[in-house]
Amino acid sequence: MxxxxxxxxxxxxxxxxxxxxxxxxxxxAPPVLPAPRRVTDPGAEAAAVAKALDALAADLERRAAHAGAEGAEILEALAMMAADPQLREQAEAHVRDDGLDAPHALDAAFSAHREALAALGGYLAERAADLDDLRSRAVAAALGLPMPxxxxxxxxxxxxxxxxxxxxxxxxxxxxxxxxxxxxxxxxxxxxxxxxxxxxxxxxxxxxxxxxxxxxxxxxxxxxxxxxxxxxxxxxxxxxxxxxxxxxxAAGAGPGRTADGHPVRLLHNIGSAADLRPGAEGVGLFRTEFLFLGRRLPPSHEEQVAAYAEVFAGGGPVTVRTLDAGTDKPLPFLGLPAEPNPALGVRGLRVDRVLPGVLDAQLDAIAEAARATGADVRVMAPMVTTAREAADFARRVRARGIARAGVMVEVPAAALQADELLAEVDFLSVGTNDLAQYTFAADRQHPGLSDLLDPAQPALLRLVGMCAEAGLRAGKPVGVCGEAAGDPAVAPLLVGLGVSSLSMAPVCVPVVREALAA
CATH class of the missing domain: 3.50.30.10 (Phosphohistidine domain)
Structure with missing residues (x-):
């Protein structure tokens, strides 16, 4: 042939x-804007703007309803962006004040928002690319075209x-x-x-x-x-x-272990009970943001208890990460102000500095769900930087009857203080995505810097190794739950450094199991 x-x-x-x-x-390619029309009825054009944005948000919510938990989480966040009242008001102002027709008013409003996000850098700059897609869909809706x-x-x-x-x-x-x-x-x-x-x-x-x-x-x-x-x-x-x-x-099964029989727990990263799959030794990262995204009011105590209990009833130990809000996960009900550099601002556990009731309410719900199911539940906080933060978090977790409290290691300061952190908590979980970003001062979304974000970079591995060594000295587990854990080329390196568990997307478990066995 x-x-x-x-x-x-x-x-x-x-x-x-x-x-x-x-x-x-x-x-x-995205829809091409036609030449501007002369606006004779501003009210009708403003109504067309609102209709296009409503159609966009409804389409995203429909997609979210049929997506897996992680996909639904992201789609709900995009629907929230499309429904942003400020965006709608800005587009309507372009109709009223500048005489633009609906497609051009939407284009102008999205462009302004994109420029504002791109200027912030980091996570928010990556969200600017999402706005390009939303802009194309909204313009297509205003033009009466199928959404791209x-x-x-x-x-x-x-x-x-x-x-x-x-x-x-x-x-x-x-x-x-x-x-x-x-x-x-x-x-x-x-x-x-x-x-x-x-x-x-x-x-x-x-x-x-x-x-x-x-x-x-x-x-x-x-x-x-x-x-x-x-x-x-x-x-x-x-x-x-x-x-x-x-x-x-797929034919492989059983717990993870190296060729010489050294055990390595292989765990799943999930966003809700819908993501639970067989073939792992538990859940190493239960992202709880899914329940909070796109909401103007926080979920009730009863809602939280039911969602957590559904995951806990799946069997096996579950490590819950408390709410990781901020940067690319803005939650409307928090009412956090805009920041000049959100990746270095109020995110993760730092939200507790301004809104301590959110964490307390979540810990109450987790504890009640754990008691109701009798499950082996551990709780960890994201974006912990100091031993004092770790000690305060662990105290609040244990006060609610949850036996094991841990923290994420996502910033170099935490890795450098691994011994001090482990004096306060029961385990560490290394988030290699953010740890790489902060270690190399390289935006994790930047395609031209992917070599710096390679999880096999010596400096990153050295920080992981410091955490693992601290765990061995303290007799406490240290796992990895970043994307590196699911990479069969990197997983053996992490285990060689002393990491005791690897948590990853369920689809990655078989190939990592094989890589370790070899």
Missing amino acids: RRSMPEAALKGVGVSQGRTAGPVVRMA GVPDPGHPFVLVAADLAPADTAGLGPRVLALVTERGGPTSHTAILARGRGLPTVVACAGVMDVPDGTVIGVDGVTGEVTVGLTGAEAEGVRESDRRDRERL
Whole structure:
């Protein structure tokens, strides 16, 4: 069989497990704004603005209702952005004061918000890319066009895009074999969602948008290699090899351990009971933000108890992370003011400095759910920096009858004080995504800095090793729950440093189990 084009190789950043091959289908461009119309009825144009934003928020909420917990979490946050009253007021002001028609008023309002977020840097700059997607969808609604999204050519394909919004990633259909983007970073929302689905994904792949539609390419989600111009037989060979690998991995079972029998607990990262899967030794990271996102009022005590109890009843130990709010997870009911540098501001446990009642209410609900189910529940706080913070958190956890209190290690200061932290708490959990970002002063969403965010960077491993050594001295467990834990090339390094558990997306457990056994 003749090749569709000479075979060539492109290189990006692999962010998931698996390999596949198939024909390229490129993401359609966003809608093009037509020439401005003369506005004769400002009231009608303002109503069109409101209708478009309502349609956008409703579409995102519909997608959230059919997505997994992690996807729903992100989609709810996007729906909240679309429903922002300030955004609507700004667009209506462009109609009233500037004489713009609805599509151009929406474009202007979203552009202003994007510039404001991009100027803040860090997490909020990454959210600016989400606004680009929301802008395209709102403008399409105002123009009476279908909202942009993933194409469906009627056959399996590799989706290629300049970038992909979380709203699209969360709703990818079964015909999408793999995802390759020209931009994006290894810990972006898109990468995390794709990894959780087990979809071979490569980001920051320069030149991929120049590959014509229909060209058959191979995608390696581990190495980041994209092979262009495969024959049909070669593509089938790649898919068959991946099928055999997945079947072999799926046949594996049992607890994690190295070749010499050293035990390593393999745990799951989840957002709600819907994410619970068999094949792990418990939950190492229960993200509780899902219950709070997109709400103007906090969930009631009864709501929280029911949601936590549903997870606890799943069996096995569960480590709950208390509310990780701030930066890219703004929660309306908190009413926190805007910050010039939110990644370095009031986030995680630091919210307790200004709103202590939120943490107390959550701990009350967790404790009641633990008592009701009799489950083995541990609780940890995000963004802990000092031993004093750790001691105060542990005191409040234990006062409610929860036996084990721990903290996340996400900033270098915490790693450097691991011994002091472990004098106050029962365990540490290293969040390598944020720890890398803060260690290397590199935005975790920046595609051009992905080499600095590599979890195998010596400086990052040294900080993880310091935490593990402190755990061995104290006789207390130290785990990793960042994306590095699910990387089969990095997991053995973490275990070699003395890490006692690895918590990851459920789809990653089989390949990590095999890597450790080897």
